[in-house]
Amino acid sequence: MSVSLPSLDQIHDAAARIAPHAILTPVLRHSALDEMLGAQLYFKCENLQCGGAFKFRGACNAVWSLTEEQAVRGVVTHSSGNHGNALAMAAATRGIAAHVVVPDGAVRAKLEAIEKAGAILHRCAPMIAAREAKAAQVQQTTGATLVHPYADTHVIAGQGTLVLELLQQSRGLDTIITPVGGGGLSAGCSIAAHGIDPAIAMFGAEPSGADDAAQSLARGARIDSFTPNTLCDGLRTLIGEPNFHALREHQVEIITVSDEESIQAMRLLWQTLKLVVEISSATVLAAVLKQRQRFAGRRIGLVLTGGNVDIDVLPW
Amino acid sequence: MSVSLPSLDQIHDAAARIAPHAILTPVLRHSALDEMLGAQLYFKCENLQCGGAFKFRGACNAVWSLTEEQAVRGVVTHSSGNHGNALAMAAATRGIAAHVVVPDGAVRAKLEAIEKAGAILHRCAPMIAAREAKAAQVQQTTGATLVHPYADTHVIAGQGTLVLELLQQSRGLDTIITPVGGGGLSAGCSIAAHGIDPAIAMFGAEPSGADDAAQSLARGARIDSFTPNTLCDGLRTLIGEPNFHALREHQVEIITVSDEESIQAMRLLWQTLKLVVEISSATVLAAVLKQRQRFAGRRIGLVLTGGNVDIDVLPW
Numbered sequence: 001m002s003v004s005l006p007s008l009d010q011i012h013d014a015a016a017r018i019a020p021h022a023i024l025t026p027v028l029r030h031s032a033l034d035e036m037l038g039a040q041l042y043f044k045c046e047n048l049q050c051g052g053a054f055k056f057r058g059a060c061n062a063v064w065s066l067t068e069e070q071a072v073r074g075v076v077t078h079s080s081g082n083h084g085n086a087l088a089m090a091a092a093t094r095g096i097a098a099h100v101v102v103p104d105g106a107v108r109a110k111l112e113a114i115e116k117a118g119a120i121l122h123r124c125a126p127m128i129a130a131r132e133a134k135a136a137q138v139q140q141t142t143g144a145t146l147v148h149p150y151a152d153t154h155v156i157a158g159q160g161t162l163v164l165e166l167l168q169q170s171r172g173l174d175t176i177i178t179p180v181g182g183g184g185l186s187a188g189c190s191i192a193a194h195g196i197d198p199a200i201a202m203f204g205a206e207p208s209g210a211d212d213a214a215q216s217l218a219r220g221a222r223i224d225s226f227t228p229n230t231l232c233d234g235l236r237t238l239i240g241e242p243n244f245h246a247l248r249e250h251q252v253e254i255i256t257v258s259d260e261e262s263i264q265a266m267r268l269l270w271q272t273l274k275l276v277v278e279i280s281s282a283t284v285l286a287a288v289l290k291q292r293q294r295f296a297g298r299r300i301g302l303v304l305t306g307g308n309v310d311i312d313v314l315p316w
Numbered sequence: 317m318s319v320s321l322p323s324l325d326q327i328h329d330a331a332a333r334i335a336p337h338a339i340l341t342p343v344l345r346h347s348a349l350d351e352m353l354g355a356q357l358y359f360k361c362e363n364l365q366c367g368g369a370f371k372f373r374g375a376c377n378a379v380w381s382l383t384e385e386q387a388v389r390g391v392v393t394h395s396s397g398n399h400g401n402a403l404a405m406a407a408a409t410r411g412i413a414a415h416v417v418v419p420d421g422a423v424r425a426k427l428e429a430i431e432k433a434g435a436i437l438h439r440c441a442p443m444i445a446a447r448e449a450k451a452a453q454v455q456q457t458t459g460a461t462l463v464h465p466y467a468d469t470h471v472i473a474g475q476g477t478l479v480l481e482l483l484q485q486s487r488g489l490d491t492i493i494t495p496v497g498g499g500g501l502s503a504g505c506s507i508a509a510h511g512i513d514p515a516i517a518m519f520g521a522e523p524s525g526a527d528d529a530a531q532s533l534a535r536g537a538r539i540d541s542f543t544p545n546t547l548c549d550g551l552r553t554l555i556g557e558p559n560f561h562a563l564r565e566h567q568v569e570i571i572t573v574s575d576e577e578s579i580q581a582m583r584l585l586w587q588t589l590k591l592v593v594e595i596s597s598a599t600v601l602a603a604v605l606k607q608r609q610r611f612a613g614r615r616i617g618l619v620l621t622g623g624n625v626d627i628d629v630l631p632w
Contacts, residue, residue: 026342028364047590048344109587116348267627271425274363274592274623307590311583316628 003148003242005187006157008195014061014157015164021060021093023049025162027169027301030272037288038296042170044162047277047307051113053234054162054305055086055149058184061158062147063090071096073143078103078124078131081110082234082306083149088119099144101134103127107233109310128238150182151240160188166301167196176301177284180204180213180254181235183243185305190250202252205283207232207259213239214254217247231259231315234280234306255287262286263315269304276307279315319464319558321503322473324511330377330473331480337376337409339365341478343485343617346588353604354612358486360478363593363623367429369550370478370501370621371402371465377474378463379406387412389459394419394440394447397426398550398622399465404435415460417450419443423549425626444554466498467556476504482617483512492617493600496520496529496570497551499559501621506566518568521599523548523575529555530570533563547575547631550596550622571603578602579631585620592623595631 006014028043046054063075074097077087084100091098098119102111103126115121124134139146147155167173176193180186186204193200206213210228222244228236239247246252257265259279266282268289269275281304288295288302322330344359362370379391390413393403400416407414414435418427419442431437440450455462463471483489492509496502502520509516522529526544538560544552555563562568573581575595582598584605585591600618604611 031366050347052590270592270627274368276586276590276592311586311630312632314627314630 003151004153005242005246006153006160006191008191010157011160011164011188011192011195014154015161017064018057018060018158018161021050022057024165025049027166028273033272037292039288040299042166042173042299042301043273044166044301044303045275046162047275047281047304051082051085051089051117052306052308053082053086054159054185054303055082056089057161058152058155058158059083059086059090059147060093062152062154063087063094063096065154066145070145073145074098075147076135076138076142076144077101077147077149078135079149081106082308084119085110085114085117087147088114088117092118097144099138099142101131101138103131107308107310110308113308150184150237151242156184156188156243158188159185160192162303163189163192167193170301173200173299173301175201175203175295175298176303177203177205177287178303179235179280179283179305180206180239181280182237183213183239183247185303186252187243187246189303190246190252194250202250203287204247204252204254205287206254206256207235207262207283208256209259210235211254211256213247214256216244217254232262232280232283234278235283255291257283257286257290261290265289267316275304276309276311277304278306278309281305319467320469321558321562322469322476322507324507326469326473327476327480327504327508327511330470331477333380334373334376334474334477337366338373340481341365343482344589349588353608355604356615358482358489358615358617359589360482360617360619361591362478362619362621363591363597367398367401367405367433368622368624369398369402370475370619371398372405373477374468374471374474374500375399375402375406375463376409378468378470379403379410379412381470382461386461389461390414391463392451392454392458392460393417393463393465394451395465397422398624400435401426401430401433403463404430404433408434413460415454415458417447417454419447423624423626426624429624466500466553467558472500472504472559474504475501476508478619479505479508483509486617489516489615489617491517491519491611491614493519493521493603494619495551495596495599495621496522496555497596498553499529499555499563501619502568503559503562505619506562506568510566518566519603520563520568520570521603522570522572523551523578523599524572525575526551527570527572529563530572532560533570548578548596548599550594551599571607573599573602573606577606581605583632591620592625592627593620594622594625597621
């Protein structure tokens with residue numbers, strides 16, 4: 001798959017394209033957390049985005065970038081949850097069909113949300129190969145355009161729009177940290193951040209049971225076969241090819257965290273920020289907590305990616 | 317106790333006084349909730365206020381209204397939790413002592429927060445008379461100024477500041493609904509709202525197991541003896557004398573809701589708005605859900621009062 005990375009201009013275009021549909025999410029601070037960490041933390045609350053996750057940005061940009069002719073045939077994707085839901089909601093804003101391939105074992109709350117948003121569900125085995133095969137099949141029979149969850153220029157550009165907002169809302173950030181799964185978020189945010197201020201240090205937080213990005217960057221080549229083992233259901237994906245190159249180019253440093261560390265950080269976010277965030281989102285705070293001394297004194301933007309949690313099954 | 321109600325000017329003064337310390341909390345919307353209810357809902361997120369509750373506004377205004385001579389002797393209050401925490405935090409912003417009388421049975425998370433904020437705790441029986449007696453005793457021995465949780469002019473004025481913000485953030489509201497416990501919030505909000513737009517309809521949501529405000533308004537005289545029985549720990553208080561008069565004067569209509577209805581509304585808020593809110597806060601959405609047809613077509617401001625929940629003991 002050959003996908004080009006978006007430019008800063010394309011990210012600005014995306015911001016204009018999604019503005020009528022997306023939420024300008026708030027940035028929250030918390031003095032006790034700042035004190036605890038000896039740093040200034042700025043939480044970009046994408047759990048408050050449409051559909052409860054940042055994924056709406058990329059999906060919405062992809063849907064509204066289609067020609068009329070493409071649009072009438074709908075869109076299709078495979079997704080562990082948030083991107084599927086986002087694409088369903090984005091398709092609804094344009095009144096077009098959305099087909100979503102969902103792996104067995106996905107979080108119930110996320111599947112319900114996707115169906116409620118009006119998408120047609122197609123189930124498959126949880127392996128990445130099975131998901132891609134099923135999506136290709138749907139694509140062939142319907143003529144729908146594939147909107148890949150993270151290896152897609154429009155999707156990457158859409159995710160990057162949150163950094164444009166973050167840097168407007170919180171002046172003088174020197175560090176930004178995002179979770180890393182497929183890497184679309186990290187790539188888009190890095191391009192946007194460095195397009196505006198090349199001095200911003202970019203970090204990625206990755207579950208240690210799904211640390212293919214860390215391993216890929218360490219050995220200088222992308223791992224393309226890996227079975228993730230983590231509770232972070234939003235991050236059980238291999239880093240995409242274009243995203244891997246973006247992370248190298250922008251010197252994104254990966255910090256790996258255990259699920260236990262993410263659970264503790266998730267608890268802390270619920271208790272202090274009063275936000276319902278997913279365990280995948282909590283990786284960013286877990287990373288800062290883990291390398292406290294390193295982040296001391298910094299002004300850090302932390303991207304809280306989503307809040308689609310099954311509140312009957314909390315991990316503590 | 318003879319306490320005068322604040323004027324709109326006093327509420328504006330309070331807003332200026334607390335501005336350096338309080339958070340301008342966001343107003344959130346949710347299209348699926350709007351659709352479900354056939355109304356436009358504007359949630360004022362005081363769970364994101366300092367200390368996780370609107371109570372910081374009133375406490376902060378009271379603390380910064382003290383003369384230097386009063387301030388050095390500190391402040392004292394009795395509180396089931398959020399006001400105690402708020403007063404402790406407010407006192408810390410001025411570097412003065414805070415004594416907090418807490419009833420046995422208060423939520424653990426709230427007590428921990430009060431101690432962490434630097435207050436001196438004084439325990440007593442959960443009856444209102446016992447709380448007031450203990451506070452009077454502390455007041456006598458220390459010379460501290462009593463900051464009553466809801467029957468205090470500065471406190472009522474401070475709570476009213478949230479409506480000044482809400483009406484700036486969300487133009488054209490025709491309805492505002494707040495929970496009712498001691499009535500300080502409802503009184504302050506009513507004075508602020510009607511000072512700006514007398515046509516705004518004011519509602520209060522009250523647990524059916526603590527419906528003394530509803531009963532008092534119905535019979536035209538304040539009930540002054542009542543044993544509340546509700547899971548809504550923030551609303552287990554009798555309405556204050558001045559507040560009762562404010563609610564009558566501003567024709568605040570009370571809607572009572574069962575704890576079961578509040579639990580369902582709390583779940584819905586967690587799942588859709590992605591906010592950690594207390595059961596007491598959820599009464600406002602429970603009231604709108606209960607009288608859906610009545611609220612259809614309105615532009616409603618709903619005050620989410622706090623988010624101090626023991627996340628290990630959820631009511632569902």
